[in-house]
Each structure stands twice: as structure tokens, then as C-alpha cells.
Amino acid sequence: MTTIDLNAAAREILKANGRGGYTVPNGRVYPFQWNWDSAFVALGFDTFDRPRAWTEVETLFRAQWDDGFLPHIVFWKDDPGYFPGASVWATGKEPVTSGITQPPVAATVVRKLWKSAAEADEADHYRPRLEALFPKLFAWHRWFAAYRDPDRRGVVVATHPWETGRDNSPEWDVPSEVIDVSNVGDYVRRDTSHLDSKMRPTKLEYDRYLALVQFGRATGWDHARIAAENPFRVADVGMSMILLRANRDLAALAEELGRSEESEEIRGWIQLAERGIDWLWHDELSAWCSRDTLTGRFSGHITSASFLSFYAGLADAGRDAATRAHFDRIAGLVDYLMPSLDPADPGFQMIRYWRGPVWAVVNYMIGTGLAEADDRERAEKVRQDTLELMRRNGFYEAYSPVDGTGSGGDDFSWTAAIWLTWAKGI
Numbered sequence: 001m002t003t004i005d006l007n008a009a010a011r012e013i014l015k016a017n018g019r020g021g022y023t024v025p026n027g028r029v030y031p032f033q034w035n036w037d038s039a040f041v042a043l044g045f046d047t048f049d050r051p052r053a054w055t056e057v058e059t060l061f062r063a064q065w066d067d068g069f070l071p072h073i074v075f076w077k078d079d080p081g082y083f084p085g086a087s088v089w090a091t092g093k094e095p096v097t098s099g100i101t102q103p104p105v106a107a108t109v110v111r112k113l114w115k116s117a118a119e120a121d122e123a124d125h126y127r128p129r130l131e132a133l134f135p136k137l138f139a140w141h142r143w144f145a146a147y148r149d150p151d152r153r154g155v156v157v158a159t160h161p162w163e164t165g166r167d168n169s170p171e172w173d174v175p176s177e178v179i180d181v182s183n184v185g186d187y188v189r190r191d192t193s194h195l196d197s198k199m200r201p202t203k204l205e206y207d208r209y210l211a212l213v214q215f216g217r218a219t220g221w222d223h224a225r226i227a228a229e230n231p232f233r234v235a236d237v238g239m240s241m242i243l244l245r246a247n248r249d250l251a252a253l254a255e256e257l258g259r260s261e262e263s264e265e266i267r268g269w270i271q272l273a274e275r276g277i278d279w280l281w282h283d284e285l286s287a288w289c290s291r292d293t294l295t296g297r298f299s300g301h302i303t304s305a306s307f308l309s310f311y312a313g314l315a316d317a318g319r320d321a322a323t324r325a326h327f328d329r330i331a332g333l334v335d336y337l338m339p340s341l342d343p344a345d346p347g348f349q350m351i352r353y354w355r356g357p358v359w360a361v362v363n364y365m366i367g368t369g370l371a372e373a374d375d376r377e378r379a380e381k382v383r384q385d386t387l388e389l390m391r392r393n394g395f396y397e398a399y400s401p402v403d404g405t406g407s408g409g410d411d412f413s414w415t416a417a418i419w420l421t422w423a424k425g426i
């Protein structure tokens, strides 16, 4: 397909996956609104339908809880083809939502939407919408500070592998071993009836996911208790980098709106994170990786999230050089960057979900960070690899880094959105 055809196809996917005010990641496998998917989808809409881009984010925030929490799934309409659905989460909210969150990319996206509106001379028109969204974004980030970093380390402590957005990354294997699955009971998975089970997490992984959902539900989704007692509490390098970045963008928005008190509070979070994130640098590996807060153990795995330090705005000559060296080494091992797990890792599997495949959205963040750090060459390499995967195979959920085969669902919203955003340039 030519670029023109691909642009049209990508727009069609976003429209077809639209459900009036929000977009499902993929109608068959993921029939609800997902948190970080919607944020990336908004970037795609912004290339051809600005009002719709803002609506996508606004709809997501309509599901925000009073304490600032923003759920990872909003079950606007029931769909029996999905498990675990609304009744399993049982959060008792209206609209019904899940009880965990997802990587906070929304503030970064909203800043981008705002910039694009200003460049199109529409700042006056969008300022009220920005003013309405800002306190919601701020409340969510404050919730992160309170409940996902209870020890004030300056990192994000995920309480469920799904919260990280990198659901079955091997980073969660060892920390998950303590999860008691003896009371999970019987259940029927739906993901493996839509997709080849070779691509999906195993039964043991799934039991653990459900045990954590049951734990949260038993607390009545009490975020303070979950922060203090949840059996899984892992400082996720991906979310930590993403929140640091998002806080920088939120601070810029606060200043734009003349909110000096909020801006000062956000600056405090940024300073804490800039120091605290050191805890996630693994000296022996010379890489960024996640770390279990319960044992202090590093995951010891290099993943696509290890390359988000540039996106987070961190700069340290030694660590950056080491990160670039891993980037170049991995580029020599696969045809397409950036695999979700280092191909030299014994656990690498080219089509099993977050144990190998490439995700366009992660590439987008890696490439954006590298471009901002003035590493044009590597930024362009990630971007071109991403676009080439889509040109060859269409808009899949993920792709094999080895031969580019699409994996997971097809006609995937955030993949199409990244095409629209990136085909134009970084």
C-alpha cells in the first residue's frame, strides 16, 4: 500500500473502532475503553479530527474516581465476550471500571494536543477544554504520588502486571511467585478463544492476575490498603519513566494556565523522581530495569522500557552511552526494533506478547525521547522500523521483531494512531 492508502486505512480503523466518544483498541479482543490506548488514539485523531481527539481523552476522564484514580478499563457497555469483565472487578462505580490504572501518558498527549491547537490558531477555542482537563490530570498524578509511591521513593510501584501495560513481561515473573493462587477458582479465559494461545500469557500467569484482582476486590478497592498490603508491589521502570515525563508536561501546562501552586507541587514530584529513579539503574547490567519493592531485587531483564530514559528527560553521559550500546547491540540481533525483551535473554519469545514482540506505542515513546536528546540517527531507525512493520503487515497489535509477522489482534487502534502521528515526522 502507498502512504496515502495507509493514511486512509488508519483513519478507517479509528473510525470503525469508535463507539461514540471513545475508541476500543480492537472490537473483538478488547471491546471497551482502555486508558493509555485512548491517549495514544487521541494523537491519531488529532491528525484529522481535532475535536474528536479531545473528546477521546475527556470521555476517559469521565470515569475518574473521586480520589483522582483513573482506571485502566472503562466498561461503558457490557460485552460477555471479555474476561475478566465488570462483574469480576466489582468496583461498584458508575460507569463500571476496573480497579487498577495504566501508564500515565495522558498529560503528555494533552500537551501535544494543546500545542497542535495553538499552532492551528485555535488556542482560544481549546483553552476552556484544557482548563477543564487540567485539574483532572493533576488529581490523577497526585493519586500516583500518594498511592503508587507510598514510600516516596520517586518511582511508580505497580500493584498488578496489567497496570504496567506490559502485561506478561518477564520482569514480573519472580515478584509474582509469592502470589497465592490456591483460591482463584474456575474461570474461562476469553483471550485464547480470540487469539492463538502461543501468543498469550500462560495459565499460571493468568491465575496470578486473577488472584490480584480478587485481592483488590476484597479490600473494596481501598487504594491505601492496596499500597500497603498488596502481594505484588514492583517499581516499574516503564511507568516510572512515563510519569516523570508526564509530570514535566503537566508542569508546562500548569504554567501555561498560570496555576503556580500546582506547578510547584508538580516540580516537587519531578525533583523526587529525578533522584529516586537512580534506584532502577542496574550497575552490572548497565541498564534500566524494574525492581521489586518487597525484596529489593532487580528484575535483571532488559526490555523495551529500558530505553525510555530519554523520553523521561534524564541525561547522564555514562548511562546514556550504556543504553545506546544496548540499543545498537539489539539492533544487530533483530530486523525490527524495539523488541519488548532483549533477544539475548533466555526468555525471549518472538511472538509471545510482552516477551519479544514490538509495540508501536513503545517505539513511539523511545523514538520521541531519542529525537529530543538529539540522537537523530537512532530516533529515525526506530521510527522507520515501526513504519516498515505497518507497511508490510498492516496495523497489528504487535509484531515479531525477527520477521515482522503481526501478532495479537489486527486493525488495532493505537497502532493505526501511531502511523498517523509518525508517518508525518517526529
Ligand code: GLC
Residues within 6 Å of the ligand: 025, 030, 034, 036, 037, 164, 165, 166, 167
Ligand atoms: C494489552 C496490553 C495493554 C493494552 C491492552 C489494550 O492488555 O498489554 O498494554 O492497553 O492490551 O490494547
